[in-house]
Amino acid sequence: MxxxxxxxxxxxxxxxxxxxxxxLRFFRPPAIEVPGRVTLLLAVTGRTDGLPPLFAALARQTLRPRRMLVAIEAESDPALAQVRELEPLLPFPIEIVVAGLDDTRSQKATNMIAALARVDAEDDALVLLDADILPQDHWLSWLATPAMNGAADVVTGYRWHALDGAGPGRHLVAWLDRALALGPRFLASGLVWGGSVAISRDALARMDLPGALASTFSTDGAISRRARSLGLRVLTRRAVLLPTPPEGGDREAVAFKTRQLQIVHVYVPSLWVxxxxxxxxxxxxxxxxxxxxxxxxxxxxxxxxxxxxxxxxxxxxxxxxxxxxxxxxxxxxxxxxxxxxxxxxxxxxxxxxxxTSARTRVIRWRHIEYEVLGPDQVRVLRRHTPGAAA
Incomplete structure (x- = not known):
């Protein structure tokens, strides 16, 4: 025994x-970086400490975006005022989209669908990003290059937790998440990480993202499923590993990881097992x-x-x-x-x-609680004030 x-x-x-x-054997800066026109899409809610450093980091990108679409759920969302305060930091324009509410999918999906209506054919790539990352200066170029030069249809990276000031719960979460970022399990899962993903112009035309997101809880899961169904080339770029500073305490860290694992449980149950x-x-x-x-x-x-x-x-x-x-x-x-x-x-x-991810029927994400019966069976149970603790 x-x-x-x-x-x-x-x-x-x-x-x-x-x-x-x-x-580590294959972790190296990309040899090729190409110019191009890129639109950023950021769905955000609540006033957060991470948004000012994110905007400052976006202003330093070696590949300057054409513009950024910022999607929020309502005029009353505190994120609206914060985005307007930070807008002068950026050397490119922002377009703010107020999405409204929909109880048949996640609010992030609703926000993204509204922003996608503003996307046009002038871009070589569309880049989705999360509000809690702190990208390096070369992030956008490294992420978007394979989508712009035809090497891939969809390009994604992954987070890397920064832990100064973190409590024991967040350290434990980071221990697991760092293993997933580095191991073949994440690379083989077929999951696109929506915190940093570039989609080529041709792939975007084929994917019909508003349709893919129409009744989903996880935007990452829905994008991944649509890409697989179309046989698109999805590249997980090892060099695109994004610093993610702590947001909240141990309770928020555990809630975050629970939700991420619940998403895997719902969208890729074999991987969860x-x-x-x-x-x-x-x-x-x-x-x-x-x-x-x-x-x-x-x-x-x-x-x-x-x-x-x-x-x-x-x-x-x-x-x-x-x-x-x-x-x-x-x-x-x-x-x-x-x-x-x-x-x-x-x-x-x-x-x-x-x-903690074994039960997936009720999942809380930010200020909203959802009933999730399957990848495309979602409804809002209750809403709290935007910015409330998860």
């Missing part, structure tokens, strides 16, 4: 480590620890190996953190190293976090 538990836990831990090593298997295999280190406490020398040897691999994984995560332009303080780095070294405890905690 000890041998079986130890082998499974160690192999699972090594598999996650292999994903990091593979990522395989992710659960991988996480629980690593979590077998906990019963292994109990066996080791009873004096089993083989169990203790396996535990030492699992902890050593976890520590190495954390050290390589830190290398990626620096590579994407984040300079974290000693406390944040030490906490991540501790999570790696304490893999026999960290892995079961991550497995518990995974199980």
């Amino acid at each position: 000890t041998l079986a538990l130890g082998l499974i836990a160690l192999l699972a831990t090594l598999a996650w480590l292999a994903g990091v090593v593979w990522f 395989w992710l659960g298997v991988a996480l629980h295999a690593e979590a077998l280190a906990l019963p292994l620890a109990l066996v080791g406490m009873a004096g089993d020398a083989l169990a203790l040897a396996f535990l030492a190996a699992v902890s050593a691999v976890g520590l190495l994984r954390a050290a390589l995560h830190d290398r990626v953190t620096r590579a994407v332009g984040i300079r974290e303080g000693k406390v944040a780095r030490a906490l991540q190293l501790a999570l790696g070294a304490l893999a026999p405890v960290t892995a079961p905690a991550v497995a518990i976090l995974f199980w």
Whole structure:
């Protein structure tokens, strides 16, 4: 029994480590950047601390956008005033779109549908982005180039959590999310991450995004399904790894990750199952620890190996953190190293976090609670004031 538990836990831990090593092996700046006309589309709600640095980062882009469409749900949304305050920071124009309300899909989908009505054929690519990212100066060029030069139809990246000032809950969320960003599981899932995605002009004409989003909860999930159904070339660009500063405390971090996993559960259930298997295999280190406490020398040897691999994984995560332009303080780095070294405890905690996504019938996103019965079976249950805590 000890041998079986130890082998499974160690192999699972090594598999996650292999994903990091593979990522770093091919993580390099793109060799080609091309000029082009790009429109940004940002759906936002509530007044947020992250919006001023985001606008400042957009102003520094090496590829200047043609314009940005900002979609909000209502004139009363605090995001409207904040966007108007920040508009002078940008060297390109903003068009604000007030979408209105619809109870048969997510509010983000409603906002995006309204903004998509303003998209025209003058752009070489449309780029969707989230309000919580802090992109590097070359982000837009690196993301949009494959969509503009014909190398791909849809190009996406992924987030990378910045952890200075974060609590233990957010550190645990980041430990899981960083593994998903680096491992082959994310790359093979077919999921487009809507926080950073470029769509070529030709693909946009074929996709009918308003139709794809008409009754969805997750815009990412709907875009992914439409791209797969049309056989479009979807490229996950490793170099496009976006710093994402903390927003809120531990409770908000756990709610965020729960919702992300719920979306996977609804839109790619097979991936959710395989992710659960991988996480629980690593979590077998906990019963292994109990066996080791009873004096089993083989169990203790396996535990030492699992902890050593976890520590190495954390050290390589830190290398990626620096590579994407984040300079974290000693406390944040030490906490991540501790999570790696304490893999026999960290892995079961991550497995518990995974199980918060088992129920998907009711999902809260920002200030709205939804009933989600399937990928295209959504209705609003109740609305709170925009900007209220999730």
